[in-house]
Amino acid sequence: MRLFSENLTCVRGGREIFSGLSLDVQGGECLLLLGPNGAGKTSLLRMLAGYLKPASGTIRLEDGGEETGEDITVGEACHFVGHLNGVKSQFTVRENLAFWACFLSGEKNGESDAAVIEKALGAFALSSLCDIPAGYLSAGQKRRLCLARLLVAARPLWLLDEPTVSLDKKSQVLLANAVNAHVAGGGMAVAATHLELGIENAQTLELGGRGGRQ
Amino acid sequence: MSGFKSLVARDIRLALREGGAIGTALGFYLIVIAILPLGLGPDLNLLARIAPGVLWVALLLSALLSLDRIFLNDFEDGSLEVMIIGPLPLELIVAAKSIAHWITTGVPLALIAPVLGLLLNLDINAFGVLVLTMLVGTLGVSFIGAIGAALTLGLGRGGLLLSLIILPLYVPILIFGVGSVMAVIVGPSSFTASFMILCAISLAAIVLAPWAAGAALRMKFQ
Numbered sequence: 001m002r003l004f005s006e007n008l009t010c011v012r013g014g015r016e017i018f019s020g021l022s023l024d025v026q027g028g029e030c031l032l033l034l035g036p037n038g039a040g041k042t043s044l045l046r047m048l049a050g051y052l053k054p055a056s057g058t059i060r061l062e063d064g065g066e067e068t069g070e071d072i073t074v075g076e077a078c079h080f081v082g083h084l085n086g087v088k089s090q091f092t093v094r095e096n097l098a099f100w101a102c103f104l105s106g107e108k109n110g111e112s113d114a115a116v117i118e119k120a121l122g123a124f125a126l127s128s129l130c131d132i133p134a135g136y137l138s139a140g141q142k143r144r145l146c147l148a149r150l151l152v153a154a155r156p157l158w159l160l161d162e163p164t165v166s167l168d169k170k171s172q173v174l175l176a177n178a179v180n181a182h183v184a185g186g187g188m189a190v191a192a193t194h195l196e197l198g199i200e201n202a203q204t205l206e207l208g209g210r211g212g213r214q
Numbered sequence: 215m216s217g218f219k220s221l222v223a224r225d226i227r228l229a230l231r232e233g234g235a236i237g238t239a240l241g242f243y244l245i246v247i248a249i250l251p252l253g254l255g256p257d258l259n260l261l262a263r264i265a266p267g268v269l270w271v272a273l274l275l276s277a278l279l280s281l282d283r284i285f286l287n288d289f290e291d292g293s294l295e296v297m298i299i300g301p302l303p304l305e306l307i308v309a310a311k312s313i314a315h316w317i318t319t320g321v322p323l324a325l326i327a328p329v330l331g332l333l334l335n336l337d338i339n340a341f342g343v344l345v346l347t348m349l350v351g352t353l354g355v356s357f358i359g360a361i362g363a364a365l366t367l368g369l370g371r372g373g374l375l376l377s378l379i380i381l382p383l384y385v386p387i388l389i390f391g392v393g394s395v396m397a398v399i400v401g402p403s404s405f406t407a408s409f410m411i412l413c414a415i416s417l418a419a420i421v422l423a424p425w426a427a428g429a430a431l432r433m434k435f436q
Contacts, residue, residue: 086291
């Protein structure tokens with residue numbers, strides 16, 4: 001797997017955010033997007049996920065040398081964690097995850113859904129909260145529940161937009177562990193962040209001003 | 215298909231837990247029909263004559279109240295954003311959410327209509343037909359409504375705009391819904407003809423509305 005994009009230009013509201021941006025992420029690599037507010041980190045991630053059309057340039061996901069198509073959206077191969085958590089306050093923590101597990105994993109994988117959910121709950125230290133309605137969770141706990149979604153369905157690419165928002169130090173370590181495990185297993189991750197995530201040998205891409213380059 | 219089913223089941227469970235979601239539409243329907251005889255006076259013949267039309271108009275307005283619920287909550291908390299890049303095509307997401315809306319709003323409204331019909335002295339022979347036409351008609355109401363809900367998503371106070379866009383599209387459902395009930399009560403036109411056209415409208419809405427609403431949602435996330 002390889003995420004590859006060339007000469008991306010992003011125009012929002014008639015204003016050019018960045019141009020001539022190229023990036024290349026191989027399986028087993030993590031790319032951190034750095035840059036000041038308004039540099040286009042979120043726009044780039046939304047572009048990679050397929051929400052935004054690039055004004056110019058191409059985004060491709062190559063699968064072992066064989067191209068999956070021309071200008072495909074990476075959507076189905078990625079997890080996108082944006083500013084919003086996608087957590088239903090009427091559902092318990094476990095019900096929230098169970099829905100995403102069922103919805104996101106179109107076909108069944110080897111492990112049963114329940115086991116996958118338990119594992120994801122454990123990975124983000126949510127096991128003790130699993131029967132509490134998500135509406136009662138704190139902001140950081142909701143964020144952890146949102147991040148646990150990453151683990152309930154297998155996706156080769158993780159797109160994380162400010163994943164550490166409202167997480168405490170311990171939870172940031174949990175997140176770093178999850179990303180490290182994902183990358184070590186041959187996955188790819190692209191994360192926009194202002195904080196040191198603690199991700200091993202990550203590359204960085206500095207956005208800001210005109211034309212970021214790797 | 216498991217994604218489709220789980221989405222329908224989730225939306226129904228959410229609506230049940232919210233309570234207010236179903237309650238608002240049902241409560242509005244009940245209130246409108248209950249105060250109408252008070253305003254018109256106790257002329258039973260008049261009430262019986264206008265009952266089918268009034269029941270249908272009030273049903274459409276009640277359904278309208280709940281339309282923004284189809285996408286708004288999921289849009290605001292970010293669930294919709296995750297769904298639209300998921301494995302389920304956007305058109306099927308719209309269809310699943312419309313079906314859930316029909317089950318949680320259209321079906322309860324249609325089932326309570328005969329009870330409210332009693333308040334309006336509706337001919338007792340028409341009760342079965344009323345429920346049947348409303349069950350069919352509300353399916354179209356939910357699917358067409360999804361277009362409006364998608365178009366006005368995230369506009370803030372989009373309620374008026376939603377009504378302006380959607381109510382004209384409900385006119386055929388209203389005409390043929392009332393027409394088929396009236397055919398049973400007073401004749402002489404045929405019930406089958408009106409009912410078939412009503413079915414056709416709902417079927418067309420089921421097929422076409424998900425594409426339109428899907429396109430509107432794609433635009434929203436640009």
